[in-house]
Amino acid sequence: MEKLKIMNIVGARPNFMKIAPIMDEMLKRKDSLESILVHTGQHYDKAMSQTFFQELEIPEPDINLNVGSGTHAEQTARIMLAFEPLVLEKKPDWVLVVGDVNSTLACTLVCSKLGIKVCHVEAGLRSFDRAMPEEINRIVTDALADLLLTPSSDADENLLKEGVAAQKIKLVGNVMIDTLYKQLPKAKKSNILKELELKSDSFAVTTLHRPSNVDDRATLSGIIEALGTISKRLPVVFPIHPRTRERIKQFELNTILDNYPSIRLIEPLGYLDFLQLYSNSKLVLTDSGGIQEETSVLGITCITLRENTERPITVEKGTNRVIGTSKEKIEEEAMKALASYSHQEKKIPFWDGKASSRIVDAIIEYTS
Ligand code: UD1
Numbered sequence: 001m002e003k004l005k006i007m008n009i010v011g012a013r014p015n016f017m018k019i020a021p022i023m024d025e026m027l028k029r030k031d032s033l034e035s036i037l038v039h040t041g042q043h044y045d046k047a048m049s050q051t052f053f054q055e056l057e058i059p060e061p062d063i064n065l066n067v068g069s070g071t072h073a074e075q076t077a078r079i080m081l082a083f084e085p086l087v088l089e090k091k092p093d094w095v096l097v098v099g100d101v102n103s104t105l106a107c108t109l110v111c112s113k114l115g116i117k118v119c120h121v122e123a124g125l126r127s128f129d130r131a132m133p134e135e136i137n138r139i140v141t142d143a144l145a146d147l148l149l150t151p152s153s154d155a156d157e158n159l160l161k162e163g164v165a166a167q168k169i170k171l172v173g174n175v176m177i178d179t180l181y182k183q184l185p186k187a188k189k190s191n192i193l194k195e196l197e198l199k200s201d202s203f204a205v206t207t208l209h210r211p212s213n214v215d216d217r218a219t220l221s222g223i224i225e226a227l228g229t230i231s232k233r234l235p236v237v238f239p240i241h242p243r244t245r246e247r248i249k250q251f252e253l254n255t256i257l258d259n260y261p262s263i264r265l266i267e268p269l270g271y272l273d274f275l276q277l278y279s280n281s282k283l284v285l286t287d288s289g290g291i292q293e294e295t296s297v298l299g300i301t302c303i304t305l306r307e308n309t310e311r312p313i314t315v316e317k318g319t320n321r322v323i324g325t326s327k328e329k330i331e332e333e334a335m336k337a338l339a340s341y342s343h344q345e346k347k348i349p350f351w352d353g354k355a356s357s358r359i360v361d362a363i364i365e366y367t368s
Contacts, residue, residue: 003034004367007092010061011042011079011103014290016052017271018098018121021178021356023058029360036090040079040103041066045242051270055186056179072102072133079106087116094119094363097141098175100134100289104141112144119363121175123148124155125289125310131212134289138310147366149359151175152313152348172358173350176290177297181353183275190276196237196264200280201343203234204334209241210287213305217251219325220244223305224253226330227285228260233338235262236285237277239269283337285330292320299345301337305330318346 006026010019019037026035039061043049052058065082067075079102087095087110095111097104098121111118123142127135142148142159150156151174159169193200206227214220227236240248248254257263269277275294278284284295285303292311295302296318304322314320323333350358 001032003032004094004364005034005036005090005092006094006096006363007036007038007087007090008096009038009040009103009107010058010098011040012099012101013043013048013052014288015098015101015103016049016056016058017179017290018175020056020058021175021182022096022098022121022359025356025360027059032364033360036063036092037061038083038086038107039064040083040106041068042075042079042101042103044068045268047268047270048242055271056183075102076106076109079103080110083107084110084114087111087114092116093367094147096121096363097145098122100125100137100141102133102137105137108141108144117146118144119147119149119359119366120145121149121172121359122151124150124157124159124169126155126158127306127308127310129308133211135310147362149362151355152311152350154312170358170362171350172362173352173355174293174348175355175359176293177351178353178356179271180275180294180297183272184279187272187275187279190273192269192273192276193280196266196277198235198237198280201282203281204230204236204283204285205278205281206236206238206285207241207288207291208238208244208286208305210306211243213287213325214241214244214247217253220247220251221253221256222327223325223330224248224256224263226327226334227263228256229327229331230285230334231260231262233335234282235264237264237266237281239266239274239277241268282341283334285334292318293351295319296346296348297351299343301341303330303333303337313348317348319344 067078096119148169149172287305292314296314302320
């Protein structure tokens with residue numbers, strides 16, 4: 001019998017921790033599956049890409065499309081142009097895409113016109129905010145994909161409401177959590193706390209990169225001022241995304257940062273150092289999607305600096321509070337969280353470290 005050929009796509013940082021356990025599971029079943037890994041090159045800095053491949057032991061990509069940065073149209077179009085001849089040459093049975101980045105959308109669009117089946121991992125998440133580029137990517141990807149694998153039951157409900165046929169949807173759980181559980185023991189060996197001279201439970205961590213927060217001067221400066229107020233209570237470690245670093249420079253916000261020496265600006269961290277850092281923190285303030293999930297599982301309080309979340313289960317069952325971006329509100333909620341501090345791991349159905357096995361089972365089941 002011919003082996004089932006699956007082409008897996010990654011592009012940007014949040015894709016890497018999702019693809020790692022899937023590649024691992026496919027390699028375990030290499031007698032019946034052939035897996036190919038394509039990196040679009042959407043993220044290319046060592047700190048945003050290569051470090052994750054090394055730490056998460058992801059095999060070298062078979063192909064790198066090296067598309068780099070650009071406007072949304074440029075980036076999406078470049079990925080499509082480079083990906084079409086590749087997928088025509090390799091003729092996979094399935095193309096597997098993860099998450100909601102431009103690479104997810106671009107490869108799905110190409111395959112749907114060529115009649116190549118697409119499996120979307122992390123399907124069905126909705127913020128209901130079309131000003132977010134990721135929301136557009138999620139809606140279009142889910143409208144076109146052949147198999148929609150969801151992390152939680154709210155995602156199933158969203159898809160059903162949009163008219164997706166029930167037989168195309170399967171709840172498999174959260175594949176990021178497979179990586180989290182696998183890497184926790186290794187992360188504990190990281191020296192990051194020592195390097196930053198921090199003690200467990202005595203600092204906050206923040207990450208920011210959403211265009212709606214960092215591309216607007218007033219919003220970004222308000223958030224930084226709020227972090228400054230919080231930093232008077234406890235150090236705030238801020239591993240900075242390249243996009244955010246550029247904006248701080250462009251908007252000349254360094255002067256605000258200079259007033260708050262306890263905001264500790266550092267380079268983006270690798271997976272293991274970052275995991276060790278936030279899992280030992282007292283509070284996380286973020287606009288990331290994945291961090292809302294990871295902090296929930298580990299029981300670390302997460303304050304989400306956005307007006308909405310596509311991951312409501314982290315509010316219902318986890319540790320997440322979605323509070324918007326006003327300076328006063330951030331300060332108020334952070335102080336409340338610090339006053340009522342507790343550290344309690346949360347159980348969310350199917351976030352059990354075994355999603356990758358269910359993902360590969362689902363693809364096999366839907367092939368026949
Ligand atoms: C992308 C994803 C977002 C994800 C985020 C995680 C989309 C629409 N957005 O946003 O969902 O949460 O990744 O990081 O796909 N840059 C570098 N080096 C890099 C990559 C980017 O310096 O390796 C700089 C470039 O100046 C670039 C900017 O960061 O213009 C933004 O990168 P881009 O890939 O466009 O979007 P992200 O903001 O990273």
